[in-house]
Amino acid sequence: MLRSRNLNSRLLVVLLAVVAAIGVSLPAAPQAVAASLTQVTNFGTNPTNLQMYLYVPNNAKPDPPILLALHGCQGSGPYLYSSTDFAALADQYGFLVIYPSTNPGGSCWDVSSDQALRRNGGSDPVGLMSMITYTEQHYGGNPDAVYVTGESSGGMMTNVMLADYPDVFKAGAAFMGVPYHCFYTGTARGWNGPCAGGQVSMTAQQWGDLVRGDADPGYTGPRPRVQLWHGTADPTLNYNNLGEETKQWTNVLGVSQTPSSTDTPVANWNRARYGGSSGTPQVETYSIVGAGHQLPIQGTPMAAYAIHFMGLDGSAPTPGSTGALHAVGAGKCLDDPNSTTTPGTQQQTYSCSGAANQTWTHTTSNQLTLTLGGSTLCLDADDRGTANGTKAIVWPCNGQANQQWNVNTNGTITGAQSGLCLDVTGASTADGAPVELWSCDGGSNQQWTLG
Known part of the structure; x- marks a missing residue:
């Protein structure tokens, strides 16, 4: 069976010579899987009678992260398990993988009904959430390290899950998807031809407003980071959808639609990063030149790049990084007012300029330092404060604990x-907003990216 083909049984599988398009010198992904896929029944509320399959590697780490991996139309959980590299990577890094199957078997995911497009509204997303909760409760999965990926219809559902449950997922990687709500028809597993054909275009604000x-509705906490993949020659879900997804998620995450960096990490892979070039980008996109509707390609590093973005390979912000500290909610940068070197000056957020008074280094001693005029x-x-409202100031470095900061994988700086969390006072988006310490509450005004 070929995966990710025929959305709603209307489209033919198109197998292009994609491996040749992305280069023949790519390193192979990890090979053998030592454990086996296990079906789990009676896992909780399951309105559409989905099937759950779970992969637990033999070397699962304590409090293991969870990856929800979603197949395409005419696929299944077991097929995605055998035709992608996620299980092999789970063996290498010790995370758990949930491989659900749709019902009826081989059908597409419901990404088109009112129920599916709303938190706890019903349909497939509710069953998928039950699988995650079951894995946390019965297999020790870490509720603070839950991620999602999928291909084709599963890529669409990846976008839906990130939108419906932003507090559950830390990040996601959607292969060959479409924006959240693009496939809406008002019916379960409906077909939206204009969306599939890349004919639905909205402003970034309009796409973002649909998510919000x-x-x-009413959610104001941090949003999961998003990675997006698409082939430029995709005949099934038009490549234009990548641009629409990018507009949606950059708007939702409050970062510029202009990439902070672009590069070609592998031949014919055009990558763009938004909201952080070094450090942690909020949105990352891959345009695979010449590729059709068959991503991720097994035996290439695509799955490995996805889990690296999500941090499932153990990657995290590392000391030694230098760059701007972007306040995600404000769309500003942490700024030393007027480049002062006066000890005790409270720091603020200000429009990003790239100047020295906005260039911070996370040192190996977990300090965040600023160099101005040789100082x-x-x-x-x-004052070594530990209470809400303590000012974040600059002071000559002395090695004390009140000058040590944890740059966390969830986007907070504590x-x-x-x-306490580094916090933009009052969730202000204005230039000159003071920065202080406050109890961590998940707000976007406590989300930062370095780079």
Whole structure:
């Protein structure tokens, strides 16, 4: 059986010479899988009678992360398990993989009904959430490290799950998908020809408003980071959908639609990063030149790049990174007012300029330093404060705990002494907003990217 073909049994599989298009010198992904796929029944609320399959590697780490991996139309969980490299990567890095199957077997995911496009509204997403909860409760899965990926219809559902449950997922990677709500028909597993054909175009604001207003109304917390993949010659889901997805998620995550960096990490892979070039990008896209509707390609590094973006390979922000500290919610940068070197100056957020007073280094001692006029200053919790409202100031570096900061994989920056989050006061988006320490609450005004 070929995966990711025929959305709603209307389209023919097109197998292009994609491997040749992306180069023949790519390193192979890890090979043998030592454990086996296990079907799980009675896993909880399951309105559409989905099937659940779980892969637990023999070397699963304590409190293992969870990856939800979603097949395409005419596929199944077991088929995705055998035709992609995610299980082999789970063997290597010790995370769990849930491989669900749709019902009826081989059908597409419901990404088109009102129920599916709203948090806890019913249909497939509710059953998928039950699988995640079951895995957390019965296999020790880490509820703070849940991720999602999928191909074709599964890529569409990846976007839906990220929109419906932003508090559940830390990041996701959608292969050959379409934006959240693009496939809407009002019916379960409906077919939306204009969306498939790349004929649906909206502004970034319109796409973002759909996520904010329809999927989980009222949610104001941090949003999962998003990676998007598409082949430029996709005959099934038009390549234009990649641009629409990019508009949607850059808007939702509050970063510029202009990439912070572009490169070609592998021959014919054009990558763009948004909201952080070094450090942690909020959105990352891959245009695979000449590729059709057959991603990720087994035996290439595509799956490995996806799990690296999600951090499932153990990657995390590393000391030594230098660049701007972007305040995600404000769309500004952490700024030393007027480039002052006066100890005790409270830091602020300001429009990003790339200047030295916005260039921070996360040192191997977990300090955040700023160098101005030959002087190096440290970000400091004023007067060693551990209470909400403590000012974030600059002070000569002294090695004390109130100058040590944890740059976390969830986007927060926490004081090593206080455990409080670096916070833009009042969730302000204005230039000159003061920065302080506050109890971590999941707000976007406590989300930062370095780079």
